[in-house]
Amino acid sequence: MPTIKDIQSIAQNRGIQLPKKIRKANMIHILQEKEGNSPCYSKQECTNKICLWYIDCQKEFNKSKK
Numbered sequence: 001m002p003t004i005k006d007i008q009s010i011a012q013n014r015g016i017q018l019p020k021k022i023r024k025a026n027m028i029h030i031l032q033e034k035e036g037n038s039p040c041y042s043k044q045e046c047t048n049k050i051c052l053w054y055i056d057c058q059k060e061f062n063k064s065k066k
Contacts, residue, residue, distance in 0.1 A: 001056045007031070025060065028053055 002010070007027045011018045016034050018027050029039035032053075040046065041053050042060035051057070 001059070002053070028057075 004024055004027070007024065008018060011027070011031060014031070014034065016031060018030060022030075025042050028041040032039045032041060041057050042064060045061060046054060046058060048054060
């Protein structure tokens with residue numbers, strides 16, 4: 001499960017500037033959009049198991065359903 005620091009590092013390595021005060025899910029949404037993907041992290045059930053965020057995403061999605 002990527003930490004906030006991991007996500008910030010990924011963004012920095014890709015030359016993507018993230019706002020200073022932002023939630024983890026919103027950080028990932030920005031990265032997904034910049035990659036040309038749908039900003040779907042933790043918003044829906046997913047079958048895209050090759051996605052970098054898949055495991056963490058589905059864990060967060062299942063938490064939000066409760």
